Amino acid sequence: MVNPEKLLIERLAPAFAQVAGTPVDPSIRRGRHADFQCDGALGLGRRLSRDAREVAADVLRRARLDDLCPTARVAGPGFIELDLDPVRLGTLLAGIAADPRLGVPRTDRPETVLVDYSGPNTAKEMHVGHLRSTIIGDAAVRILEWQGHTVLRRNHLGDWGTPFGMLIEHLLDVGEAEAAHELSVGDLTGFYQSARRAFDADEAFRERSRKRVVALQAGDPTTLRLWHVLVAGSKAYFTAVYTRLGVRLTEEDFFGESHYNDRLPSVLAELAEAGLLRESGGAQCVFPDGFTNREGEPLPLIVRKSDGGFNYAATDLAALRQRVREAGATRLLYVIGAPQREHLEMVFATARSMGWLASPTRVEHVDFGYVLGDDGRILRTRAGASIKLGDLLDEAVTRARAVIAGSPDLDADTRAAVARAVGIGAVKYGDLSADRRKDYRFDYDRMLAFDGNTAPYLQYARVRSLSILRRAGVETPGVGVVPILGEPAERELALRLLALPEVIQEVGASLEFHRLTRYLFGLAGAFTTFFERCPVLRADSGIRDSRLALCDLTARTLALGLDLLGIEAPDRM
Numbered sequence: 001m002v003n004p005e006k007l008l009i010e011r012l013a014p015a016f017a018q019v020a021g022t023p024v025d026p027s028i029r030r031g032r033h034a035d036f037q038c039d040g041a042l043g044l045g046r047r048l049s050r051d052a053r054e055v056a057a058d059v060l061r062r063a064r065l066d067d068l069c070p071t072a073r074v075a076g077p078g079f080i081e082l083d084l085d086p087v088r089l090g091t092l093l094a095g096i097a098a099d100p101r102l103g104v105p106r107t108d109r110p111e112t113v114l115v116d117y118s119g120p121n122t123a124k125e126m127h128v129g130h131l132r133s134t135i136i137g138d139a140a141v142r143i144l145e146w147q148g149h150t151v152l153r154r155n156h157l158g159d160w161g162t163p164f165g166m167l168i169e170h171l172l173d174v175g176e177a178e179a180a181h182e183l184s185v186g187d188l189t190g191f192y193q194s195a196r197r198a199f200d201a202d203e204a205f206r207e208r209s210r211k212r213v214v215a216l217q218a219g220d221p222t223t224l225r226l227w228h229v230l231v232a233g234s235k236a237y238f239t240a241v242y243t244r245l246g247v248r249l250t251e252e253d254f255f256g257e258s259h260y261n262d263r264l265p266s267v268l269a270e271l272a273e274a275g276l277l278r279e280s281g282g283a284q285c286v287f288p289d290g291f292t293n294r295e296g297e298p299l300p301l302i303v304r305k306s307d308g309g310f311n312y313a314a315t316d317l318a319a320l321r322q323r324v325r326e327a328g329a330t331r332l333l334y335v336i337g338a339p340q341r342e343h344l345e346m347v348f349a350t351a352r353s354m355g356w357l358a359s360p361t362r363v364e365h366v367d368f369g370y371v372l373g374d375d376g377r378i379l380r381t382r383a384g385a386s387i388k389l390g391d392l393l394d395e396a397v398t399r400a401r402a403v404i405a406g407s408p409d410l411d412a413d414t415r416a417a418v419a420r421a422v423g424i425g426a427v428k429y430g431d432l433s434a435d436r437r438k439d440y441r442f443d444y445d446r447m448l449a450f451d452g453n454t455a456p457y458l459q460y461a462r463v464r465s466l467s468i469l470r471r472a473g474v475e476t477p478g479v480g481v482v483p484i485l486g487e488p489a490e491r492e493l494a495l496r497l498l499a500l501p502e503v504i505q506e507v508g509a510s511l512e513f514h515r516l517t518r519y520l521f522g523l524a525g526a527f528t529t530f531f532e533r534c535p536v537l538r539a540d541s542g543i544r545d546s547r548l549a550l551c552d553l554t555a556r557t558l559a560l561g562l563d564l565l566g567i568e569a570p571d572r573m
């Protein structure tokens with residue numbers, strides 16, 4: 001599938017090469033005074049010590065552009081301004097309209113990509129950091145699958161370790177059935193905190209807890225069964241949250257820390273064999289190059305604690321090795337908050353020294369900042385407790401219901417479904433539209449606003465376009481229609497529609513979803529302008545068909561874009 005930029009590069013690059021004697025990047029971008037602007041002559045002029053305008057004119061003389069940009073011209077200090085021939089533009093648009101993928105090619109280098117995301121901890125409330133990871137990770141899964149990669153989802157649940165001694169003893173005190181219930185309905189904080197209180201207050205409980213950890217690690221069957229009750233209850237709760245969020249994680253994607261237990265000794269053995277292990281204070285450590293503490297001393301990555309227990313780092317090393325060697329992933333994405341950067345980099349550095357990350361295999365920390373409340377601090381309830389995710393989503397949906405209250409012609413079921421799509425969509429979009437590396441402020445009013453870079457705004461733009469199509473009563477708008485692009489607002493909309501493939505490709509590589517939201521926001525804005533300036537239903541038949549085709553393509557592009565972000569697009573609202 002061709003996009004205008006690629007076409008222009010194809011035509012201009014040979015001309016530049018002739019003028020320069022070597023290949024030159026024509027450097028094409030959207031222009032202010034023309035559809036596109038080519039800046040390549042500026043740099044080349046400097047390099048050849050020639051006037052850039054002359055160079056640009058030279059390039060234009062050699063480039064074959066008559067059919068594509070008949071009015072191509074030199075401007076300013078040596079730009080080339082390029083307006084696409086409207087008929088050509090219409091043909092390009094008809095091409096993507098006829099393509100179910102809207103011009104987005106499948107990758108020609110499909111690979112197995114593994115996405116580690118969500119990762120909540122058993123018997124603990126999922127916090128907003130886990131929510132961010134879940135939302136960003138799910139968007140990554142969707143876009144990579146859409147591009148044609150094989151995607152492995154991994155929910156690295158914290159389901160093993162010392163707290164389980166205390167949790168299991170508390171489970172026994174509460175009674176199994178009661179505990180399982182508490183956990184599966186999501187009262188994880190309550191459960192964890194009571195366990196913690198008993199642990200802090202009662203020496204006998206502490207002693208039981210310690211013995212329980214030993215029994216768990218030794219694989220004692222009763223202990224394992226109780227552990228399983230804890231894990232199953234929490235998993236049921238997490239699954240309910242995922243279903244509610246509409247993310248693609250299912251129990252099949254749950255590979256908790258415990259999954260790697262059997263592999264831990266052999267990881268340790270391999271590290272030892274490679275000579276990477278050193279003892280420090282009774283613990284077995286790796287000291288990867290380049291990591292030091294504030295005093296400048298080498299920083300240890302502790303693999304086995306002095307009490308003989310394995311830890312988070314050991315599990316991450318085992319998981320990484322399994323993912324590469326057994327699952328065959330060549331691109332590994334870790335969607336984890338920025339505070340774990342050092343931990344991950346140390347794990348990655350160790351894996352590199354072990355040869356587990358040999359080319360073409362590579363790993364990326366898809367990092368993100370904190371979620372902040374109104375006060376600019378980490379989001380919490382007014383009482384200072386961590387927020388229950390269920391409550392947060394409930395509130396978004398309740399508020400969304402109020403926002404859509406102005407659409408009286410929806411029946412009760414539709415209204416409830418729309419409120420869900422808008423409320424959950426707004427939360428996801430709010431997250432994805434912020435540069436993920438920065439902290440972002442959680443603000444219901446802002447994310448639910450109908451006028452702004454929000455999910456409801458995009459959802460509504462699509463609904464408007466569908467409603468025109470419905471009123472026009474055409475079954476297959478756009479089939480066989482080559483849009484006529486006479487008005488500036490039509491051209492602008494067309495150029496934006498044609499830019500989708502590029503954006504998808506860029507975002508699939510960078511996993512910077514705010515670039516996709518920015519694109520969709522710009523598209524919806526161009527559609528709004530088009531809608532205000534260009535009558536559709538009242539236009540003469542040729543123009544009418546052409547404009548209906550533009551409406552249809554806009555609606556499809558918005559739906560696809562939102563879907564790749566994991567956001568539902570209701571047909572009415």
Ligand code: ARG
Nearest residue numbers: 116119120121156157158336
């Ligand atoms: N359970 C961890 C936490 O809550 C996140 C797990 C992230 N994934 C990983 N492979 N370390 O911080």
